[in-house]
Structures are given as structure tokens and as C-alpha cells.
Amino acid sequence: MNDSQFSSSLLENAISEFAKLPGIGRKSALRLVLYLLRQSNEEVTNFGNAFIRLRNEIKYCKCCHNISDTEVCAICSNPKRDAKTICVVENIKDVLSIENTQQFHGLYHVLGGVISPMDGIGPSDLNIANLVERVGNEKPDEVILALSPTMEGDTTNFYIYKKLIASDSTIKVTTIARGIAIGDELEYADEITLGRSIVNRTPYQENV
């Protein structure tokens, strides 16, 4: 489908705006716009305003840099959360993923990315200095490094570990377990993961 084939510039404009989004081409954009055209004026107004309001009013939590409606996010200000455990994640999507597991009850620290010299992202572009300062002030029992097991993630893990140890050598720093994903077949697992899962084997537990 070519550009600017349509007789309506309003339609053309709406399609172009959708097509700017990642993973949405002009055909999908047209389909979405036609869907919106079938909705009421009010619904479409709510739709458009949701993004405008989000962009204009969103804040980042001053403790953990998670996305928030308020100065301090709902997780940091929740007295039921375990403030003695800080989980370091790459971005707010990872906060959501971990929250969905319902297995973590501590606080987060969102780095805003990982160290990636290829993309020109160094430690100073991330919330690492804040983290070290925060750990110094709050004196948590444990810092969990929950970055993706990629080269960049591992580099960032190592960098943060060194920084934390440098300022307090007694601090407990852990990483999330790496191993065979639940439901995976052993024969399709890569050898590094499989090797690590044998080295880091855990005692058999009956009901897990």
C-alpha cells in the first residue's frame, strides 16, 4: 500500500501516526483507524487523551526510577514491601514481569538500560550512581541483580557488583538463577545453560 493514496488527509494523518509505532505497518494502521472510526466520539477522545495525559503527567519515582503517578511510586511507598531487599532491573517492563510472578516482595531499582559500548551507553547514562548512593543510605540486607543474561547484562552486573563491594565489602549481592526454563526439553537447551544448571544444581524439593 503506497503513501498518501487516500482522499482524506485526516485519515492519512491518523494512519501515518499509527504506522510510526514499532511493528505496525500501514495495512494494520488502516485496520486500527477504521476500528476507531466505528467507535463513539467519546471513546476515541479517551483513547487519544490517554497517551497525551500519560506523556505529560507521568513521573519517575525518585527512589527507584520506576514509572509513577506520584513523586514516590506505589511500590516504594507501600509499607508492606520488604525495604531491606532491592532488586536491580533494566527497565520498567522487567518490574512488571517480576511483579506478575508474585514471588518478590522487596523494592526495585530501575537502571534505565544496561552498559552497552556498542550503543554508546556507559555507566553514567544509567541509574548506577544513584543505586550505590541508595544502597549506602538504606543499607539493605540484599541486592538482587536481575538483568538479562546477555553479554551487556553480565557486564553491567559485574560493574555494579564491583561498585557495591567497593563501598561496602559486607553487602550481600545475588543474581537471579540461571538454568533450564520450566517446560523446556533438555535436548534443546544450549550447552552453557545446561552446564551451569548442573554446576548450580539445587537440593530436590518435593512440592515446587
Place this chain on the structure above:
Amino acid sequence: MNDSQFSSSLLENAISEFAKLPGIGRKSALRLVLYLLRQSNEEVTNFGNAFIRLRNEIKYCKCCHNISDTEVCAICSNPKRDAKTICVVENIKDVLSIENTQQFHGLYHVLGGVISPMDGIGPSDLNIANLVERVGNEKPDEVILALSPTMEGDTTNFYIYKKLIASDSTIKVTTIARGIAIGDELEYADEITLGRSIVNRTPYQENV
């Protein structure tokens, strides 16, 4: 991913709005919202307003019922188009598809759907009475029925044909050719299509 897991109601709201769109789940919605968050305020405002403006300001052409910025659409008001040929289509997407072929230079008539008793859509829900009236007034040389070759499309073709013939028995009504799609393998064609393509065979043309 469950509902309302996120600490920010603004984010939650934006995700829900995206997830209302057909074919977009909450995971994709989150990805799109995070993309928008990385854009400038102005870009996101343009994004949101594009849909609000479209919905509030769009018109339907009073001649052909195509979507339009003005009372009469750019196709109907174009003096270079052949006003003596009217192509009847199901919806505005079909107008776009046919325009993209650059093979049709006449005018359109958008029905707004096809007769479908299963979905409770009868002839009175569509722009069929308008079409018969328009054909009576404009006296075109030819009316092309370009509906999809489905049961509903064929039913609608038949209904329109009967209505047009009833008001003017000399009118030329045609349908788009059905046959083997270009690039298709004969062995995979369904037998009805293949059968029709033999019955409706055309003289061999060298340069088509």
C-alpha cells in the same frame, strides 16, 4: 499478564486503551506505550490528536459514502474521473485497494457492508436505496459490483442487481472477474474457482 498490575494508573489506562484495539494484547500495548513514552511531548500530542480530530471532523461523501474531509470526496469531485461508471464496494478499505491498482477511473459507491442475516444486517442497513436512486439520477453506462465472492457478497450482488434491473431494465451491470489469482498454482485452486475460470475463459492476450 494480568490486569491492573502496574503502579501507575496513567500507564494502566494507556495500556488498556491500546489493548482495546483489535489484534493488540496487553503485552503489545505495553510495548507501544513504552515506545510513546520515549517520544517527545509534542509527538505524543500529535499522535493522540490525530485520532480525536479524525473522529470529530471526518465526513462521509454525500455522493459515494466514502470517507472524506469535505462534503463531496476528492474522487467524486475530480473532473478527470469517469462519472459514467460506478463501482459498488463493501467498505472504504475496498476503495483503497481498488485505487491502488490504478486500473479504475470511475466513481465508487460504498455500501457500508454486505447483506448478512446472521449478523442482522439487512438491505435497509446499507447504502442500497441511495445507490438505486443515484443510478436513477446519474444514469451511468455501467455499474460494477465489486463485492467479495462470499455467500454474503453474492447475495448482496443478486439483491442489488434485481433492484437496479427493476428500475431500469437496460442498465449494464457487471461483476469483477473471478478466476485463478495471478501467481497461484492450478493444483491448489479450489474446484469452484477453477471450474468458473474455465467456463469464463477469455481470449488469449499477448501483453497482459
